[in-house]
Amino acid sequence: MNYEEKILELWEREGRHIARMNQEKPKYFITAAFPYPNSPQHIGHARTYTLADVMARYYRLLGYSVLFPMGFHVTGTPIVAMADRIKEGDKELFEIFEKIYGIPREQYTKLTDPKDLVLFFANEIETGMRRMGYMIDWSRKFYTFDPKFERFIHWQMKKLYDKGFLIRGKHPIPYSPRLNSSVGAHDTKGDIDPEIEEYTGILFESPYGYLVASTLRPETIYGITNIWIREDVEYIVLETDKKIIVSEEAWKRLKYQFSNYREIGRLKGKELIGKNVKVPLLGIEIPIIHGSIVKPEEGTGIVMSVPGHSVYDNFEYRKLKREYPIIISINGKPSDAGQRIPENGDLEMANKELYRDEFTNGYHIPLKMSVKEARERTKEDLYRIDRAIRIYKIANGPIYSRAGDEVVVKILDDQWFINYGDRSWKRLAQEHLNSMKIIPEEFRTRFKNTIEWLDRKACTRSRGLGTRFLYDQSQIVESLSDSTIYMAVYILVPYLNNYRVEQLDESFFDYIFYGIGKPIDSTHERMREEFLYWYGVDARHSGVDLITNHLTFYIFNHVALFPKEKLPKAIVTNGSVLMDGKKMSKSLGNIIPLKRAIEQYGADTVRMAVVANSDIKSDTNFSDTIAKGIKERIHGFIELFRRKGEGNVDIQNWIRTRFYSRLKEIKELYSNYEIKRVADSLFYEFYNDLQWAIRRGMNSIPDDVIRYWNIAMFPIIPFTTDMLHRELFGRSIYDETLEIPDVKTQPHPEDLFREMIQDLETLRNLREFRSVRIGIAKPWKFEVYRLLSERVKMQDIIKKYPEAKDLISKLKNRAYTIEFKYSHREIMDYLVKNRNWIESNMNISVEIGEEMERYALPDKPEFLIR
RNA sequence: GCAGGGGUAGCCAAGUCUGGUCAAAGGCGCCAGGCUUAAGACCUGGUCCCGUUGUGGGUUCGUGGGUUCAAAUCCCACCCCCUGCACCA
Numbered sequence: 016m017n018y019e020e021k022i023l024e025l026w027e028r029e030g031r032h033i034a035r036m037n038q039e040k041p042k043y044f045i046t047a048a049f050p051y052p053n054s055p056q057h058i059g060h061a062r063t064y065t066l067a068d069v070m071a072r073y074y075r076l077l078g079y080s081v082l083f084p085m086g087f088h089v090t091g092t093p094i095v096a097m098a099d100r101i102k103e104g105d106k107e108l109f110e111i112f113e114k115i116y117g118i119p120r121e122q123y124t125k126l127t128d129p130k131d132l133v134l135f136f137a138n139e140i141e142t143g144m145r146r147m148g149y150m151i152d153w154s155r156k157f158y159t160f161d162p163k164f165e166r167f168i169h170w171q172m173k174k175l176y177d178k179g180f181l182i183r184g185k186h187p188i189p190y191s192p193r194l195n196s197s198v199g200a201h202d203t204k205g206d207i208d209p210e211i212e213e214y215t216g217i218l219f220e221s222p223y224g225y226l227v228a229s230t231l232r233p234e235t236i237y238g239i240t241n242i243w244i245r246e247d248v249e250y251i252v253l254e255t256d257k258k259i260i261v262s263e264e265a266w267k268r269l270k271y272q273f274s275n276y277r278e279i280g281r282l283k284g285k286e287l288i289g290k291n292v293k294v295p296l297l298g299i300e301i302p303i304i305h306g307s308i309v310k311p312e313e314g315t316g317i318v319m320s321v322p323g324h325s326v327y328d329n330f331e332y333r334k335l336k337r338e339y340p341i342i343i344s345i346n347g348k349p350s351d352a353g354q355r356i357p358e359n360g361d362l363e364m365a366n367k368e369l370y371r372d373e374f375t376n377g378y379h380i381p382l383k384m385s386v387k388e389a390r391e392r393t394k395e396d397l398y399r400i401d402r403a404i405r406i407y408k409i410a411n412g413p414i415y416s417r418a419g420d421e422v423v424v425k426i427l428d429d430q431w432f433i434n435y436g437d438r439s440w441k442r443l444a445q446e447h448l449n450s451m452k453i454i455p456e457e458f459r460t461r462f463k464n465t466i467e468w469l470d471r472k473a474c475t476r477s478r479g480l481g482t483r484f485l486y487d488q489s490q491i492v493e494s495l496s497d498s499t500i501y502m503a504v505y506i507l508v509p510y511l512n513n514y515r516v517e518q519l520d521e522s523f524f525d526y527i528f529y530g531i532g533k534p535i536d537s538t539h540e541r542m543r544e545e546f547l548y549w550y551g552v553d554a555r556h557s558g559v560d561l562i563t564n565h566l567t568f569y570i571f572n573h574v575a576l577f578p579k580e581k582l583p584k585a586i587v588t589n590g591s592v593l594m595d596g597k598k599m600s601k602s603l604g605n606i607i608p609l610k611r612a613i614e615q616y617g618a619d620t621v622r623m624a625v626v627a628n629s630d631i632k633s634d635t636n637f638s639d640t641i642a643k644g645i646k647e648r649i650h651g652f653i654e655l656f657r658r659k660g661e662g663n664v665d666i667q668n669w670i671r672t673r674f675y676s677r678l679k680e681i682k683e684l685y686s687n688y689e690i691k692r693v694a695d696s697l698f699y700e701f702y703n704d705l706q707w708a709i710r711r712g713m714n715s716i717p718d719d720v721i722r723y724w725n726i727a728m729f730p731i732i733p734f735t736t737d738m739l740h741r742e743l744f745g746r747s748i749y750d751e752t753l754e755i756p757d758v759k760t761q762p763h764p765e766d767l768f769r770e771m772i773q774d775l776e777t778l779r780n781l782r783e784f785r786s787v788r789i790g791i792a793k794p795w796k797f798e799v800y801r802l803l804s805e806r807v808k809m810q811d812i813i814k815k816y817p818e819a820k821d822l823i824s825k826l827k828n829r830a831y832t833i834e835f836k837y838s839h840r841e842i843m844d845y846l847v848k849n850r851n852w853i854e855s856n857m858n859i860s861v862e863i864g865e866e867m868e869r870y871a872l873p874d875k876p877e878f879l880i881r
Numbered sequence: 882g883c884a885g886g887g888g889u890a891g892c893c894a895a896g897u898c899u900g901g902u903c904a905a906a907g908g909c910g911c912c913a914g915g916c917u918u919a920a921g922a923c924c925u926g927g928u929c930c931c932g933u934u935g936u937g938g939g940u941u942c943g944u945g946g947g948u949u950c951a952a953a954u955c956c957c958a959c960c961c962c963c964u965g966c967a968c969c970a
Contacts, residue, residue: 051970053970088970090970091969091970092969092970093969093970186968188968197968199968199969199970200969200970201969201970208969371882374882375882387882430968432968456898457885457886458885458886460884460885461884461885461886461965464883464884464885465884465965465966467884468883468884468966468967469967470967471968472967472968473967473968474968475968476968493968493969494968494969494970495967495968495969495970496968498970559886559964559965560964560965561970562885562965563884563885563965563966563967564965564967564968564969564970565970596892596893628894628908629893629894629895630894630895632886633886633887633894636893636894638909640908640909641908641909643922644908644909647922647923651923691895691907692895695895695906695907699907699908700906700907706924706925710924710925773925773926774935774936775935776925776926778935779926871936872936875936877935877936878935878936880935
């Protein structure tokens with residue numbers, strides 16, 4: 016067993032991570048987005064949690080009562096889909112389990128029940144988090160499919176409903192007829208996330224009903240010449256309040272969007288040829304013509320022909336040798352698709368280019384406005400006169416479900432939404448955002464914009480794990496909607512065993528959260544107290560990717576449901592973890608499971624690597640070299656701290672000034688989440704100081720330095736520091752606080768001495784010499800330095816010391832900022848005292864005196880070598 | 882398209898808010914030396930260009946202008962790269 020495991024055992028035995036309400040102490044409630052247990056965690060997951068843990072430990076050191084809880088988010092379909100895939104024997108998935116995560120076959124093949132899957136991975140993740148040393152109070156763990164959690168979500172939905180934030184309406188979703196369910200990326204072949212694109216289906220009146228042509232560019236209707244159909248294709252007539260016509264092939268996909276239409280007849284394409292249709296908005300009549308470019312399965316199998324502004328249409332239309340109108344100009348020149356027919360026959364590329372040019376730079380001649388505006392206007396006009404229907408398409412299709420059929424768009428007629436588009440709600444959210452701490456601050460505008468852009472959000476689904484929706488028990492609350500205020504539940508979990516599920520009704524929660532009504536018993540009363548004590552999340556940690564959804568929903572729901580003093584105080588987001596500079600992905604196979612990383616490098620090393628290697632907002636890089644480097648250095652510190660023996664007192668004092676001047680900045684760095692800077696200062700730079708000090712004869716490191724170093728580094732590398740602390744001082748850092756002693760940190764002549772030796776060594780590398788005469792600058796130069804440090808006016812200095820003119824001009828800009836505290840006497844004495852060290856250490860003879868030439872500066876003695 | 886972030890030496894990356902101590906931290910790589918039987922690790926030094934190799938000079942921070950005694954840092958324009966856009970965790 017290594018020292019980390021031993022220390023971990025002590026922590027668990029001593030109950031170091033249990034959070035208790037303590038009215039004597041200020042509280043700090045820190046949460047990180049709970050994990051979704053559908054696979055073991057990798058080092059990428061560790062970043063957010065480690066950062067949260069570092070801060071939890073930091074606040075604990077400041078004397079706060081810290082609550083850092085964790086639960087598991089199991090809501091949604093990926094877990095169910097994964098269980099299904101295991102049941103189906105999905106080879107791709109098995110390979111990931113075995114090759115990347117090293118889970119034995121007999122273990123994962125058992126996980127065909129979603130609940131088993133959840134428990135297996137949740138357990139795996141929890142073990143990993145414990146092993147990472149996270150200060151999580153596991154007694155507050157819960158899963159989002161717990162019946163009591165469901166009651167809490169019922170309460171939330173009831174409140175949202177009462178405030179009018181729950182609404183109903185139509186909604187398109189990606190759908191697999193064979194699976195008979197909506198599909199997300201995890202339900203498709205190749206894990207492709209289906210994207211839905213909205214088209215305008217324009218209705219053209221014909222003798223048989225409305226021909227529907229779907230388009231992304233309704234504004235081009237002003238340049239229409241005809242309708243293309245295929246004479247050899249079968250068309251279907253459908254009816255509800257009106258009759259519409261689409262191709263049979265197209266209907267196979269479209270029928271899921273128009274469940275209220277029924278088929279009343281069929282037509283061969285031939286029968287339509289030669290007939291005229293009426294064009295809405297223009298009122299003109301145009302012919303229906305056979306067009307070989309029409310694909311019956313594409314769109315509706317009916318195309319409105321705009322030869323002026325579609326390369327395809329133009330290609331087909333020029334066979335007819337007729338004139339056609341141009342209705343869009345670019346930079347004053349007519350834009351004619353006819354000019355863009357490519358030599359190589361790549362119509363698609365040419366059409367895309369045309370589309371882009373006309374959309375970004377085009378001017379719509381008939382409507383006298385930009386193409387962008389014309390599109391919106393035309394759309395509105397068509398819908399207003401009821402000559403358009405919305406048609407949806409899978410934009411990145413065709414996509415196939417894991418059952419093998421093509422994913423289509425289905426329209427849900429009665430979908431529930433949370434209406435984040437509500438103006439007054441947005442205003443509340445914006446207002447609260449203004450008073451929140453956003454770390455890093457750069458992301459505040461992203462929140463601001465997200466609050467602004469968000470509209471209604473579908474909040475239920477028909478499938479998956481999770482809680483039933485209060486107003487339609489056949490539905491499950493969608494996963495981003497049931498995880499917006501769940502942090503409050505952590506506070507209740509330890510007490511919920513005292514109640515039956517049915518007891519957790521609206522009034523139960525009303526009392527705890529609002530103080531409305533009377534407590535049903537003393538435990539209930541206690542829950543209210545705990546809520547009052549803890550709530551108001553002090554810091555919520557998550558990855559940057561959640562800003563545009565979860566974290567913004569979190570703000571929205573809190574401002575809707577909780578009083579001002581219980582609202583979130585800070586949101587902390589961090590970038591992701593790259594592996595050797597590349598994004599970790601299953602396909603690249605470069606995922607490092609956390610478990611393996613800990614075995615290989617140790618938890619402290621992994622913690623350091625993910626949290627102290629780059630600035631919070633940027634992606635951080637993980638690599639074997641980086642991890643090994645950290646591991647070595649940790650061992651370096653351990654060895655240095657264990658050294659014993661008397662040593663050079665001067666140097667001990669020097670190391671103190673170096674250390675305490677670093678220590679003074681530490682609180683500010685932690686408070687600003689500048690973990691990398693803490694590490695740079697205490698872990699890297701200070702290590703160099705120690706190396707120098709040892710070389711200069713400091714045999715062991717002063718106890719006070721070790722003690723404070725342990726405490727200051729404890730948040731980042733708790734295992735190593737607590738191990739050392741217990742070993743060297745006989746107590747745990749959990750019993751310490753981070754009080755920075757008020758030690759004077761004046762500059763020490765050793766600083767100058769160190770630099771001088773470095774210069775001397777540089778010099779020796781360039782040229783062989785046996786003896787050196789070190790010349791210290793003349794006293795007046797020290798006086799000039801002193802005056803400069805006090806920011807005395809240059810003119811006055813020069814008046815007093817005319818020789819100073821050259822010196823100051825030599826210093827250039829540095830003259831304005833110089834900080835120099837040593838006296839001539841001090842430096843002289845210090846060098847004389849250390850003359851022997853230089854002689855024996857560098858194996859040269861040394862003479863010390865005043866400068867002889869004019870090179871010397873107070874902070875740079877001159878060397879005369881022989 | 883809309884929104885956000887970014888372009889710094891061979892590579893990665895700090896510095897930009899608060900202009901001067903910035904030829905620009907740190908790491909990697911590379912070179913030389915120490916240690917070692919040896920390799921790795923570790924330690925020391927070097928790593929923009931020039932200078933007969935000591936505190937000197939020149940030219941740099943995407944490109945082009947501007948403000949200033951002074952710009953990687955402030956202002957303007959341009960070029961390029963990355964991320965998100967929803968019902969999915």
